[in-house]
Amino acid sequence: MRVLHILKTSVGAAWALREIRELVKLGIDVHVALPPGGPLVGRYSESGATEHIMQFDFPVRKPWNFPMVARRFRQLVEQLSPDIIHSHFVGTTLTMRLALGRNHAVPRVFQVPGPLHLENPFFRRAEIVTAGSLDFWIGSCRWTCQRYKQSGIPNDRIFLSYYGCDLDHLQLGERGFLRSELGLSETVKIIGMVAFIYAPKRYLGQKRGLKGHEDLIDAVKLCLKAYPNIRCVMVGGPWDNATNYERSVKRYARQHCGDRVTFLGTRDDIPNIYADIDVAVHPSHSENVGGAGESCLLGVPTIATKVGGFPDIVHDGITGWLVPPKNPKALAKAMLEALHNPMEAQRRAQDGQKLAKQLFDVRRTAAEIVDIYKEICPCCS
Numbered sequence: 001m002r003v004l005h006i007l008k009t010s011v012g013a014a015w016a017l018r019e020i021r022e023l024v025k026l027g028i029d030v031h032v033a034l035p036p037g038g039p040l041v042g043r044y045s046e047s048g049a050t051e052h053i054m055q056f057d058f059p060v061r062k063p064w065n066f067p068m069v070a071r072r073f074r075q076l077v078e079q080l081s082p083d084i085i086h087s088h089f090v091g092t093t094l095t096m097r098l099a100l101g102r103n104h105a106v107p108r109v110f111q112v113p114g115p116l117h118l119e120n121p122f123f124r125r126a127e128i129v130t131a132g133s134l135d136f137w138i139g140s141c142r143w144t145c146q147r148y149k150q151s152g153i154p155n156d157r158i159f160l161s162y163y164g165c166d167l168d169h170l171q172l173g174e175r176g177f178l179r180s181e182l183g184l185s186e187t188v189k190i191i192g193m194v195a196f197i198y199a200p201k202r203y204l205g206q207k208r209g210l211k212g213h214e215d216l217i218d219a220v221k222l223c224l225k226a227y228p229n230i231r232c233v234m235v236g237g238p239w240d241n242a243t244n245y246e247r248s249v250k251r252y253a254r255q256h257c258g259d260r261v262t263f264l265g266t267r268d269d270i271p272n273i274y275a276d277i278d279v280a281v282h283p284s285h286s287e288n289v290g291g292a293g294e295s296c297l298l299g300v301p302t303i304a305t306k307v308g309g310f311p312d313i314v315h316d317g318i319t320g321w322l323v324p325p326k327n328p329k330a331l332a333k334a335m336l337e338a339l340h341n342p343m344e345a346q347r348r349a350q351d352g353q354k355l356a357k358q359l360f361d362v363r364r365t366a367a368e369i370v371d372i373y374k375e376i377c378p379c380c381s
Contacts, residue, residue, distance in 0.1 A: 010038025141309025164362025212283030
C-alpha cells in the first residue's frame with residue numbers, strides 16, 4: 001500500500017514523524033511531501049519514508065502562486081500513483097482538494113491536528129464544501145469528530161485516532177536538572193507551560209495568543225499573593241514569525257510578575273524539564289489533546305482548559321484539573337489547589353499517566369491508521 005502524506009512544515013509536527021515511522025514498520029510504502037529548510041528534513045527518510053521537498057501549503061499571502069503549487073502537486077500524484085493521500089493540515093488539505101478536484105479517484109484523508117478552523121463557521125464550511133465523495137476525516141480528539149458529525153458528515157467517513165507518542169523513549173528525567181540551571185531550591189514551586197508562542201489571529205477575532213500565555217501570566221500574578229514562593233517557566237519559542245508577539249508576551253510578564261516568569265525558548269530536553277515541574281498548565285483557547293497528553297504521559301500533575309481534546313485525557317477531579325478557557329481566576333484557583341495538596345496532585349497524575357499510556361501509544365495508534373486505510377480503500381486490504 002502506497003500512501004502520500006502531505007505536510008506544511010518541516011519545523012514542527014513531530015507527531016506526524018512518529019506516526020509515519022510506525023507506518024513504515026507496519027509495511028506501508030510512505031511518501032512525504034514537505035517544505036525545505038526545517039530540522040525535520042531528512043528525518044522522514046531516516047525513518048524509511050521517501051521525502052519529496054516542495055512548498056505545498058495554501059499560499060494565502062500570495063494566492064497567485066496557487067496554479068504553480070497545484071500543478072506541481074498533480075505532477076507528484078501522477079508520478080507516485082498513491083493508493084491514498086493523507087493530509088495533516090487544513091491548508092494542505094484545501095490545496096490537495098482544489099488541485100485534484102472533488103471527484104478525483106484516489107481516496108483522501110484529512111487527519112485533523114487541531115480544531116481551530118472548526119470553531120469558525122466560515123472556515124468550517126470552506127473546508128467541508130471542498131470535499132468529495134472519497135474524502136475522509138480522522139479526528140484526533142472526540143470534539144473534532146463530533147463537530148464534523150454535527151456539520152452533516154456521515155459517520156462512516158469520520159474516524160477517531162490520536163496522534164501517538166513513543167512510550168519507550170518518553171521517560172521523565174532526573175529531578176534537579178532545571179532547578180540547577182535556574183538556581184532554584186527545592187522549596188520553590190515551579191509552574192510549567194510547554195507550548196509554542198502563537199500570535200493572535202486577528203481575522204478570527206483573537207485578542208490574545210491561541211495558547212493562552214497571557215492568561216497564565218495573569219494567573220501567576222494572582223497566585224503570588226497567596227503563594228509567593230513560586231516560579232513560572234514557559235518553554236517554547238515563537239511559531240510562524242511570531243517574534244514580535246513573543247517580545248510583547250515577555251514584556252507583559254515582566255510588567256505583571258517581575259522576574260517570576262522565565263522563558264526558556266525552544267528546547268529538545270522536555271522530559272528533563274518536566275522532572276522539576278510541580279504543576280503543568282495548558283491554558284489554550286483552542287486545542288487538540290496538545291501538550292496535556294505529554295505531561296500526563298510523564299506523570300506530571302496537569303491543569304488544562306476545557307476546550308477541544310483536553311477533556312479526553314484530563315478528567316476533572318480524576319486525572320487532573322479542568323478549568324474554563326480565558327479565565328485566569330479559575331486557573332489560579334486550580335494551581336493553588338494543586339500546590340497546596342501535593343499528594344492529591346500526585347494521585348491524579350498517576351491516574352492520568354495510566355490513561356495516557358492507553359490512549360497515546362504510537363504503536364497502537366499507527367495500527368489504527370492502517371485499519372482506517374483498509375476501510376477507505378478496500379483494494380488495499
